[in-house]
Amino acid sequence: MTRKVYEQFKDFEILAPQTDDSMAIASLHAQSWQENYRGVFSDRFLNHALIDDRLKIWTKRVNAPSSNQYILLAKQGNVLAGFLCAYMNDHPVYGTLLDNLHVATKYKGLGLGRHLMTMLARKIDNGENYNGMYLWVLEQNQEAIQFYERLGGSLVETVEGNDIGDRPFLKRRYHWKQLDALSGNQIKT
Numbered sequence: 001m002t003r004k005v006y007e008q009f010k011d012f013e014i015l016a017p018q019t020d021d022s023m024a025i026a027s028l029h030a031q032s033w034q035e036n037y038r039g040v041f042s043d044r045f046l047n048h049a050l051i052d053d054r055l056k057i058w059t060k061r062v063n064a065p066s067s068n069q070y071i072l073l074a075k076q077g078n079v080l081a082g083f084l085c086a087y088m089n090d091h092p093v094y095g096t097l098l099d100n101l102h103v104a105t106k107y108k109g110l111g112l113g114r115h116l117m118t119m120l121a122r123k124i125d126n127g128e129n130y131n132g133m134y135l136w137v138l139e140q141n142q143e144a145i146q147f148y149e150r151l152g153g154s155l156v157e158t159v160e161g162n163d164i165g166d167r168p169f170l171k172r173r174y175h176w177k178q179l180d181a182l183s184g185n186q187i188k189t
Contacts, residue, residue, distance in 0.1 A: 022062045037165070094134035098117070
């Protein structure tokens with residue numbers, strides 16, 4: 001099976017996932033949570049149950065994707081540097097759900113996360129039933145919150161959640177009604 005390559009960005013290839021990518025995606029996802037969510041979730045969950053939890057989810061997403069799912073991988077050689085997973089037209093008011101955006105620590109600051117979001121914004125702009133894009137971010141993840149605000153995301157609400165992890169937490173919904181900031185225009189520095 002030939003892997004779909006969307007484009008090249010700096011030293012990274014932006015690719016569609018294949019069956020054998022599930023473990024790498026789950027590992028990067030778990031590593032990101034371990035780095036950013038200490039204190040939100042228990043150490044027991046983060047250190048022991050998390051990788052199995054993420055592997056189960058990513059195996060399903062990669063092997064049996066929903067019809068509105070869109071995944072981008074960023075690889076440097078054989079190393080997964082980052083990924084994005086979205087659900088197109090997920091919400092009647094807020095549009096496409098950006099469910100996951102993770103970049104490995106050593107690749108942060110290179111524009112990779114911004115580039116993946118730009119690719120998603122372009123896909124949304126070319127789609128039907130445009131309502132923009134939204135995401136949820138845990139309130140503790142201030143680095144991600146600052147990143148999303150620099151890219152023009154508007155805070156809609158803060159709510160308590162318990163849909164992931166092993167404890168209740170506060171999460172924020174950010175929305176982009178217009179995607180100009182993500183397509184390269186009007187990015188705040």
